[in-house]
Amino acid sequence: MSQIHVSQTHLSEELRLLHEFGYSDLDMPYQSVGVHSNKDIREPDTHADMRILDVIAVCLTTGHPGDVVAAAFDKRERITLILAKNGDVLPADYTVTTTFLYALTTARGWIDLLPFLVRHGKENMDKRIRNLHQSISDLYDDLRSAAAQYSFETMEEEFPHSERYRKALYPDQRVTIDVMLDGLIRTCRDASIFEMHEDQTSFLQYVQLFGAADALQNSRFLLQLTSDRNLLNLERRERAERLKRRLGKICQYARIEQLIKMVKRLPNIPFRWVEDNLIGTGEGTFEIGVDSMDAVSRGLQGELSSQDIDAINERFPRLARNWDQRRFINPRIHAELRIILHLSPTLLSGSPTVFLSAHAVQRPIGCSKRSCLCCVLWIDAFNSGTRMLWMTSGSHGKPYDNWALPGAAGEMKGVRAWRRFDEHVIMGVYTRLTDTLAWVRKLAAKRISDEHASSGSDSDGSEGAEDDRIGKIWAGDHVAGLPVPMN
Ligand SMILES: [Zn+2]
Numbered sequence: 001m002s003q004i005h006v007s008q009t010h011l012s013e014e015l016r017l018l019h020e021f022g023y024s025d026l027d028m029p030y031q032s033v034g035v036h037s038n039k040d041i042r043e044p045d046t047h048a049d050m051r052i053l054d055v056i057a058v059c060l061t062t063g064h065p066g067d068v069v070a071a072a073f074d075k076r077e078r079i080t081l082i083l084a085k086n087g088d089v090l091p092a093d094y095t096v097t098t099t100f101l102y103a104l105t106t107a108r109g110w111i112d113l114l115p116f117l118v119r120h121g122k123e124n125m126d127k128r129i130r131n132l133h134q135s136i137s138d139l140y141d142d143l144r145s146a147a148a149q150y151s152f153e154t155m156e157e158e159f160p161h162s163e164r165y166r167k168a169l170y171p172d173q174r175v176t177i178d179v180m181l182d183g184l185i186r187t188c189r190d191a192s193i194f195e196m197h198e199d200q201t202s203f204l205q206y207v208q209l210f211g212a213a214d215a216l217q218n219s220r221f222l223l224q225l226t227s228d229r230n231l232l233n234l235e236r237r238e239r240a241e242r243l244k245r246r247l248g249k250i251c252q253y254a255r256i257e258q259l260i261k262m263v264k265r266l267p268n269i270p271f272r273w274v275e276d277n278l279i280g281t282g283e284g285t286f287e288i289g290v291d292s293m294d295a296v297s298r299g300l301q302g303e304l305s306s307q308d309i310d311a312i313n314e315r316f317p318r319l320a321r322n323w324d325q326r327r328f329i330n331p332r333i334h335a336e337l338r339i340i341l342h343l344s345p346t347l348l349s350g351s352p353t354v355f356l357s358a359h360a361v362q363r364p365i366g367c368s369k370r371s372c373l374c375c376v377l378w379i380d381a382f383n384s385g386t387r388m389l390w391m392t393s394g395s396h397g398k399p400y401d402n403w404a405l406p407g408a409a410g411e412m413k414g415v416r417a418w419r420r421f422d423e424h425v426i427m428g429v430y431t432r433l434t435d436t437l438a439w440v441r442k443l444a445a446k447r448i449s450d451e452h453a454s455s456g457s458d459s460d461g462s463e464g465a466e467d468d469r470i471g472k473i474w475a476g477d478h479v480a481g482l483p484v485p486m487n
Pocket residue numbers: 334371372373374375376403
């Protein structure tokens with residue numbers, strides 16, 4: 001076995017342990033920790049591109065486990081859309097992309113993309129609807145009791161950007177704020193128990209759910225719950241934050257409006273899928289060690305006492321069984337890193353001054369799912385080694401054992417210390433594992449998030465709500481607005 005494959009197997013074992021321990025970098029005190037969203041540090045142009053690229057990636061993912069798509073613009077000459085995925089690129093990916101871009105040119109609004117989205121990304125949509133339902137059902141009683149004690153401002157302050165929705169649902173405008181809020185909470189719960197199908201009933205259900213989700217996501221009431229600093233309400237705040245992210249994912253498709261504007265501005269935008277044959281990486285199929293406890297001792301670089309083993313078994317009773325059930329791993333280079341490995345060599349060789357530049361240009365990459373722990377660590381190391389500034393919209397900070405070391409694929413002209421990129425990940429994971437095991441040893445009670453985050457929960461507007469047609473659909477005029485399924 002080559003050195004990279006030895007390193008890869010150890011890394012994958014450590015990542016598997018961290019995963020079994022429910023680890024996430026969020027809220028951890030490490031440098032360059034994951035953040036759900038980094039929108040506060042984005043330049044305005046980066047922010048605009050990031051939102052568009054995130055939506056493109058979300059539209060092109062199927063939602064199958066492991067099917068993660070990343071997207072970036074190559075702006076060197078004619079602007080070109082660069083796409084990558086964790087798995088192999090297939091001829092169908094080109095067909096789907098062409099269909100998608102064509103659908104954008106003929107769409108009047110984002111809801112005209114629903115037939116495409118259901119056909120291609122039903123699984124992703126269903127997951128988002130299901131997750132919202134789970135989140136709001138969990139929080140339902142708390143939301144109702146918080147609403148009962150809440151002091152209301154004006155309708156406009158309570159529900160910004162929701163005028164069209166209010167007018168459609170309450171044409172006489174006589175609804176009170178508490179009734180409106182109660183209706184939104186109830187609708188988000190009761191109208192999120194369907195699956196998407198290629199028919200107008202599903203399209204209608206989605207548009208109706210979107211209306212309530214958008215208004216609730218932007219409500220002052222939810223903002224107050226997510227910014228509650230009272231430690232007694234910490235758990236409720238975390239659940240409210242999760243709810244807000246999930247509402248954001250339902251509404252993210254409305255940002256297709258921006259894509260429609262983009263293809264009007266840039267018709268026939270060329271695209272390509274990254275299909276580079278990467279050499280010297282940690283990709284392949286490997287078998288991890290037989291015994292999870294051996295992997296723990298390797299992680300700790302020392303023998304485990306019987307108390308250690310008892311503590312781990314008590315805290316993680318399913319570790320041994322889960323370990324045994326999946327002994328073979330198939331690590332792949334993640335989609336966002338494929339984009340960086342594809343575009344950086346030409347950017348670096350084309351502009352040697354990039355190394356000397358005091359103000360590196362932010363280079364956004366959109367992702368259908370927020371970046372994982374290892375991608376964040378590797379991108380940080382790559383950026384500090386090259387002075388480039390690649391960024392994705394945020395991270396869920398979680399470890400995946402199928403994350404492949406880029407290895408020699410990170411070697412490019414003018415970059416001497418490329419081995420350090422992988423080493424930074426290996427050390428970062430090792431540190432987190434030893435710290436976690438030290439914590440397990442102490443059996444300190446600490447809650448670790450199990451949130452399956454993905455991109456698309458920034459909430460700063462409701463582009464889709466401006467569409468007149470949607471107002472009519474909400475108001476009951478379904479025939480006027482709903483798209484027809486694809487042939
Ligand atoms: Zn990743």
